[in-house]
């Protein structure tokens with residue numbers, strides 16, 4: 001591959017899948033980067049920014065647009081005697097190029113390499129990542145004395161005032177990667193030889209999402225039947241086995257091929273072509289008192305906390321919606337959305353306590369709301385008795401739905417977004433505009449918080465958020481009515 005550097009990230013791509021690396025080099029336009037992957041990049045940058053503040057004497061080797069300049073500046077800085085700390089130090093060895101998150105040389109010329117990750121633990125791929133960097137450093141004459149992985153400490157509680165000491169946990173992985181170093185040249189050679197040939201013939205499989213979701217999945221995925229076996233719920237091994245056996249459609253799976261009861265149910269209902277609703281669902285709902293509440297939170301989670309007293313990745317409620325239904329079917333909607341002026345959690349707790357009253361079941365979908373109520377109770381002990389009372393009234397429709405209802409169009413999913421169109425004709429999330437799922441709602445709230453967001457855009461975001469959350473609770477109203485066998 002004359003003229004091309006093989007970067008650390010490319011070697012990692014090749015480690016995940018040789019075809020992925022081949023496509024990244026020879027046909028990158030085939031990639032479709034998902035919103036989740038974009039978010040992961042942004043999170044990584046944010047954590048990296050904070051990491052730099054933990055090394056106040058550090059110097060950033062910039063030159064993102066010119067690797068030659070980055071290499072030259074790194075060389076120049078390292079040639080100066082004495083201790084130094086560099087961010088994005090850029091080094092090359094045998095055509096492999098790395099940019100290190102933090103490179104520290106102390107007064108005894110010991111080299112400390114720190115790789116910063118936004119994850120909350122060390123993952124196997126991190127060892128490969130650091131081994132490649134350490135190998136390049138050694139090849140460039142900088143034998144690392146220690147190699148560390150700095151990951152986010154999710155038990156860190158932010159004290160405020162930009163004090164992020166303790167946000168990162170530093171794990172010494174020097175000994176763990178030492179035996180890997182001798183293998184790096186073989187990884188490099190294998191990748192180079194592969195890149196000189198045609199695109200490897202590799203089918204999609206578990207490796208396409210492990211350790212990272214591959215951006216070439218849409219390109220590699222063959223045209224799917226209406227009911228693909230990949231939609232089978234539960235363990236995916238059976239899916240890969242079916243695909244390997246040439247079975248692509250759930251309706252073509254032999255009756256004795258599935259051992260899981262839920263997979264057998266999905267297969268049976270899909271072949272029948274008609275939804276299956278067990279009467280036990282109506283029985284479970286029949287005697288519940290009125291009024292009935294249908295409740296949902298929206299939350300935001302910051303890898304780097306922005307509000308004092310919160311932890312990295314803690315799900316913090318900033319909005320709720322509640323539909324209240326009386327026995328005669330009358331429906332009243334209540335809602336609350338935090339402003340962008342400060343932590344919304346306390347007001348969120350106070351307003352929902354007022355809205356949810358003292359009696360009546362509160363329908364939710366999954367245990368997520370219970371978890372957030374528990375968090376709020378821990379944050380605000382004076383609200384805890386009321387919040388715990390509310391938690392005790394929750395009725396989770398998810399397990400009931402999962403145990404009693406399946407429609408072929410749900411394609412193996414009991415998410416509310418999969419269930420809703422099958423129980424309430426004309427109701428789905430597709431017509432909601434820019435916010436159609438929780439992660440987008442969270443992103444929208446972050447944009448709302450940004451003081452640079454103009455007033456017109458803020459109004460638009462607020463309207464979209466309110467519409468989205470209201471749709472979530474109206475979906476619960478419709479679902480409960482459907483399960484109970486009565487009009488919504």
Ligand code: SF4
Pocket residue numbers: 016017018019020021023202203204205207208209214215216217218220
């Ligand atoms: S989608 Fe899967 S098979 Fe295709 S390049 Fe990516 S990892 Fe390889």
